[in-house]
Amino acid sequence: MTLNQPIRIAVLGTHSTGKTTLLKRIEMELRGHGVTVARTGRFAKRAAALGLPKMQHHTALSTEWIITQGIADEVAATASGVHVVLIDRAALDALAYLHAALEFRGEQLNRLENERLRLLASTQLPKYDLLLATVLDPAIPVDVGHDYDARYRTLVNVHTHDLLISEQIPHQRVTSDPVSQARAIERALDLCLQEAAV
Template sequence: MTHKPICIGVLGTHSTGKTALLRRIEMELRGHGLAVARTGRLAKRAADIGLPKMSRHTVQSTEWIIAQGIADEIACGAQGAEVVLVDRASLDAVAYYEAALEYRGEHPHRLEKERIRLLAATQLPKFQLLLATVLDPDVPVDQSHDYDRRYRGLVDRHVHSLLADEQIPHQRVTSDSHSHSHAIERALQLCLKEAAV
């Protein structure tokens, strides 16, 4: 690998438009001739190998998701991507895990919680842009998914609390079309500027 790709990550609770947002960014970037790769489907892949997901997340499933996400991002760069779009940045897995613990009324050992947070935090410097979707409870979700409203809300709260507590630079993306357009424009400007350097 002779270059370091531009890395844009998205995080947020389920069915808040993360994947659709990254698809739109990908289309715009490809339209400008950039080589783009998109990672994702980590929770499904974890479930496919027998790891728990959603409100049943454990420290092991969280660690696997973070580690597999890192491996996927590296593979994209090694295969020549100029831009890597990360569907569920590392901190997202921590929010899902901590929301699952709260949902179940469990309290992990302090050092275990710190270890998982640190693992995710080591990845944050690689992101040139983080987009955090915001839950709008009035927007209907896909009825084919059996979503627990309480858990979905907890994940949203944990995502934004982690970002605020750690003072991590990011852009909030609401369900409003103008907010999505602004996020896409910011990603496009960033990538075109970096590509020109």
């Protein structure tokens, strides 16, 4: 299979809603069909290692770093010549986390700064061949090892889906239901394997 540009499949959604697990399952299936795959991710942990705030402490600076680092990682993955790039946290995800953090803290961002970050995130949207948006299921308990603020986690979920709807961004919602998960994986496989057959 020879492609000028890889297929890009991105996921976004609030924390502990199965984003990474979903991409791992897609990756395993694709590799089983002989498709080469690269996966980006771990942006929040990498940002924290640099001393940048995360979760409800997100700022414009940490948001900009996550978006631009995601772009850089995606470019590096593309340059490596793989067939598919799996993006663990689409650029818009960082914006949803920031908006949720600002609401959580009762703060507002300067209008021009907000617009600048929105435009930066939006530059990546046309590159995604498939965008998967996980949906929070409050009935599923979070791993006890994670000390997540439940209100902030819910705010991220709300802002994620509000952004997708208000910007009219094509996406597939993925709930915790196994059927919904299977549909997302099937759609990703169909997209990649159809391209491989061309």
